[in-house]
Each structure stands twice: as C-alpha cells, then as structure tokens.
Amino acid sequence: MDLNGKFEKALEKVQKAPRYTGGEMNTTVKQWDACPLRFGFCFPDTYEVGMSHLGLKILYGLINRESWSLCERFFMPWTDMISLMEEEQLPLLSMESRHPLNEFDVIGFTLQYEMSFSNILAMMKMGGVPVEGKNRGENDPIVVAGGPCAFNPEPLADFIDAFMIGDGEDVMTELNRVILERKEKGLSRLECLKNLAKLEGVYVPSLYDVAYHEDGTVASVKPNCPEAGDTVKKRVVTDLNNTYYPEEFPVPYTEVIFDRIMLEIMRGCTRGCRFCQAGILYRPVRERSLEKLTELAEKLQSSTGYEEISLSSLSSGDYSCLPELIRELMTRMKDKRVSISLPSLRIDSVLKESLEETQQVKKTSLTFAPEAGTQRMRDVINKGVTEKDLLEKVRDAFEGGWSSVKLYFMSGLPTETEEDLDGIADLAGKVIGEYFNVPKTQRAKGLRVTVSVSVFVPKPFTPFQWAAQDTLETIIAKQEHLKQVLNIKGVTFHWHEPYVSFLEACFARGDRRLGAVLKKAWEKGCILDGWNETFRYDLWMEAFRECGLDPAFYAYRERKKEEILPWDHIDSGVTKAFLWREKEKSEKAETTKDCRKGCNGCGLQRWKGVCAYANGSGV
C-alpha cells in the first residue's frame, strides 16, 4: 500500500480525523516540483493549538507568497494517531501534499512554550529526520526554530541547527535564500550553517563552545569559527505597516482554540511588568495604523467568513487610537454580523466607551489581570495598576451589562507573603461587592467571578531571571491556602499544575546540558507534556537523575549578579544592567514608569531608530 492508502486507513480508525486531513479553505498547495525551496512549518503541539497561532499564519502566507518557496504544515499527532502511524509504518506527513517531513529542505519549529520541546524530538523522529544535529547528513533538512523560547535556545542546542531570534518576517526569507543557495550550489551542511550564522538574528549553536565551572554554572560561551559573532542580536521589524501580514487565514473545518480573525494591532508593550518575558522580547512597541487595520480587517473578513475579530497584542488597551479603531471596525462590520472582541485587556486602559460598543454585537466575559493581590506585590512586579482602578473598571463593566469576570493572578512571585495571597481573596470579594452595588434592575443576571492563579515561572530576559522559583512544597501549601480563602460564594478558583511549572522553570532557564535530559525523557516516552493526560512527571525526574543533573539547580537556585547566564550571548535589545536595576528596584517595591512617559534606558536606545520612545539619555 502506498503512503496515501496507509494514511487513509489510519484516518478511518483515529479519533478526530479532521486534525490530519487538511484541505481547509485558504490553504495553499503549490506544485511540489515547481518550487525549489520547500519549507516544512512544524507546530510542536496539536492541530487545534497550532491553528490558533498567529505566527503560523504569518509565516505560512509569507513563504508561500514567494514564487520560489512553498510552505506546508505539520502538527504533533495525538497518541492514538502515533500508534496507528507506527502500526502502518507511516512517517509524519504534511497537511498539504502529504510529503514526509524529511523530504523538505528546511523544517522550522515554532517555540511557544517549553512544554512542547519533547514534541519537537518526536516529530523529527516520526518524520525521518535525525533528532540530533550532529547526526544529520548532507541529504537531511536544515532544522530551524524561532519564537519566544528561542531567546534561550540552549536546552535545544543539540537538536536545532539554527535559531531565528526576534521578529521572523524579514529573516525568514533571508534564511530560505541561504538554504536555497546550499541546494543550488551543492554547499555542505557546515558551509550552509556558517552562512546562516552571518545573517543578523540567526544563532547557530554548533558554532559555539560552552564551558562550565565546577559548580555547574556557565564559565564561557565562545564562537568556534569566524562566521559566528560573540553575541546574536535579535531581529526587529521597525514598520509594521510595511511588514507582511496575511490577507487570508486558513479556515479550519473543525473548531480550534482561537477560531477567529486575529488582528495584530501592535507589537511590544511599554509597561515593563517585571515578570513578563514577552514585554521584553517584543520591545519596542510598534503600532499598525488605523487605516491599515481597517483595510486588513475587511480583507480578512471577506476571505475567511469569520464571525469574530479579536484585536491582538500584549496590551490592546494601550493602542493609541483604540476608541477610533473600535468604532471604525464596528461600523464596517455590523452589517456583516462580525463581533469585535478585545483580549488581554489591561484594567487601567479599558475605556468605558469601548466597552459599551463591544457589547453592541456580542457580550463575552471580561478578563482582568491584576496579577497580584496587594499593592505592595503589584509594585514589586511593576504592574502599574491599583485596586481603585480595577474596581472602577469592574463597576463600569457591571453597569454596562456584563456579569462574568475573569481575574488572573500569579502566585510564587519573589517576596510573596501570606498577606499577598489573602489579598487575592480580598480583591475577589470586592469585585463581588461592586456587582451588588449596581442596582438589581441595572445589572445583568448570573454573576460569575473566575479567579485563576498560575504558578510564577522566572524567565530569561526579565528582572526576575536571577530569582529562585518557589519549591513544589511551598507552591502546594500556597495553593491549599488559596483554596481556603477563595471559598467564596460566586467565585470559581482555578490553579495550575505545579509540577508542570517546575519543569517549565528548569527549561526556561536551562543550559545546553538539558539537551541530554530532554532526549532521555523523550526516549522514556515523554511527549505532549503540555497536556495533563499525557504529562509524566515521574519520567522527567528519572531522566534528570540518569543524566546526573538536579532540576533544583535550574528552578530553585538564586543566581548571582556576576554569573554568566546561559543566554547571555543572545542580545534581546534590553541590557543585563537594566534588568539588574529593575531587579533591585523590585526588592524595594519601587516602580518604573511606562516608557511612553519617558525613556527608562532599557538598552534599546543603543539601536538607532528602533524605539520611538528612546531618547538615549537612559543609562
């Protein structure tokens, strides 16, 4: 039986076959033989997660737009499909033309969260690509990766040939050209990797040697060839209006997590919350113009038929002409029955006016992220939001006819005390109070307050990159405490699995030696770690033990100022000195102002013309 026949046979038995069948509206199936450069875009999680990801849509459109390159999608199959594929001896096939992964010239993984790392190994293995870079031969694809987790690429250094650091739009095409050149000129793998290393924003880990101190900390990271620079600067797209954005999104047949138009209104955030890695990685803040956005919204609406548009960014409330944008979109979309939703609303920037307009079409639940329960704790993390702000916005929302509110918090932040935990319950109680303050005739029925408390994971390139994570024992005790204090009528309490957060903390700030742990854990059967039903904490701990590494070294250890961090050779634009200053301020619960109110000298001012708010005066 040919591949297609075997695949069809597996599809008859598998659950949720539509995940694997493809053929969706607005997908592109280019002539395989007519395209010299074939890019396999790999999302290392299930179809439903991957198809919700904006980066996939951007790069998919961008690569397929070039006449000389094609892009096809790959997702992580679920366990039942994996068994069927093994039974039928089926390789991992692309969604579009059903070519095996190893027939592509370059395969690219997007790194959105650490818990997807084992899926990367699994997908390569299933696709017939040698899992470790050192075992790849001249006929094997070049394996690249990008996305937020590429900023600390070290735990994946054994498996990925080249990392793209920063915005992908420009570097993607440059990278593909270099790989096409390899193919046309018959360059060796090593020559190709060296050429890739010459591109700005590309990090080729095999061209660097890492040495360690006896205590396990990094002693040095040195390039081992002239093509590799001492540091790798992230790529920044400066003008979003002239940066590629798709006018069509693939429209899945089945429901995926974000099944709507995502309109990226801006990139970056000026708030400077100290726990937030995205807030640093996506600096500086850049906006798309109102004209460009309304044009894109109309095009995307008519090409997808979606019923909903969500404005996407780290902090949509900060978009400089948000009320105008919403009004414009509402006017244009009303007859088309499209609703506009605002995710990631920041509580100090919700405009009452916008709220009223949003619910003209459809009412959804409102999300607020105070992140911490007390003012002191919010000052430590520089979440410039007060209780008064929050309660005002909540009242506005209740008066405006909303009755469902979600509150997001973190537990385990540096310096957190029991008082801060009690503050979470206190705030939830006050939110309920605001609801009942609205006269019964004016408020909507069915109050629902959802309190989600996640476990804080210290991330590289944040002021907390030196911090220790709470131990599992502490986290569990805190969660028990929260369960008690949040036992309030009308409140639903959600918390995160602490074991996953512990492992996430290890890999977020891990070094190259973790590659061995990852490989061992995967060999033991760890895959789909982001899913409760497949996560195997016991196997991960076994893998650490067998590799002679202690997870506590990565998660629980407070780093010293002088320590060379495994990601220090990656330049995010923000300096280590700035981050350290922020760390010191956080210890004194001192806040730092929003960049829009004046440059804080984060380091981006060194790159001329990149940040609109930089004045070069910052130290």
Place this chain on the structure above:
Amino acid sequence: MRMVAVFEKGERIRHIGHLDIQRSVQRGLRRSGLPVAYSNGFNPHILITFASALSTGACGKREIMDVTMAEEVSEEEFLTRMNKAMPPEMQLSEARAVDQKHPSLMATLRAAKYDLLIRDAEQAEKLIAAIPAMMGKENIPAMRKTKTALKECDIKPLIHELKGEGQHIFATLTLTEKEACKPGMLMEALGREAGIGGEIRMLITRTGLYGLSAEGELTPLEKL
C-alpha cells in the same frame, strides 16, 4: 426566496462531521458576500437547512442545502460566487431558486443512493455474490443504533435497490426523518449472508438524495 443548492463533500474531507460541514457552508456564504437572511435574536445565524446529515467518514456527491436569501439572487450568481468562496472539496454543482412556500427538504426526503467501494476485492466478490440470496429472504434482520441501545429491525422493506459491480455495491435505501437504513446496517447483514467474519472496510459515497414525484417515482430531491 430560497436557494436549493447541490454540493459535494469530497473524499479528503469525508471525516468532517455534519456540524462542521454546516459551519463551513455558513462561512462560505459569508465569504461569498451573497445576501443571505439571518435569524433575529442575540446571536443571529444564517437561515439554512440541510436535507440530511451525512455521517462522519462518508463522502457526498449531491448533498443539498436550502438557504433563505434576504434579496433576490440569480441561480448563476449564487453558484459562481459560492464556488469562489468554497474550498475545492465542497464545490456546488447546481442551484435552484424556489419560493418561500416550497416544502422543506427534510420532509420531502424519502431515500438515498449509495456507492459503497469495498476496499478488499475478495470481500467485494463474496458480498456481491450474496446479494440475490439475501434479497430472496422474507426479512433481513439488522441492528439499528438508537440513542440509548441497539434494536433489531427488518431492513428488507428499506432496501429499494441493491446491485454490485467490481468492487462497488450500489444501493438505494430508505432515508426519512423517521426511518433509515444506514449503509453500515446493510453491510452487516450482507456480510453475514456472505459469511465474512472480519471487518469490511469500505468507502461510502452518498450519490444522491431522493423524494417521490407526483407519480410516486423516486426523483432527485432538488428537482422536486
């Protein structure tokens, strides 16, 4: 006015369930920009019905939708614009404008024709050879799945036509809102007759949906 249109559910997307097919058609209508009518209410939806839900796993050559339009549209324009807006696996082949009083498709539906491709040639031969013997019986018991249980029923009166050729079995089976013989039920009975113990892998294609003409003849639903 309403538009009755014939569309395909292609082989590649045969595992898509009915709800997802419905949503895909609705999004196609929204992409087409055609003036479709919406329901009133808080979450307005397009006024559309489908003659019959097609099972997950089955292809459809002539599935039928019935869309209420807010404005008059010609059949040609409906077809052209929809075919631009629909994915390759869900193209439309016909459209017919009917007035608001036209009877509902579901109420008119009487039978469906199927082309069942038996994946295994040997099995196909045995199955086809067993047709006369099975059809010669007074009744043909089969298990019908209800929401809660399996019930035995007689499918003999529900089989209008049954013949085979090569690896294909062609069947015309009753399909109404109340009563239906699913291809799986038929194949279970025929497999038993043919003495096939194991699984019978087949590709189900529903080739058409039928109602009764004034003369009592099975006639394609979209023509009625």
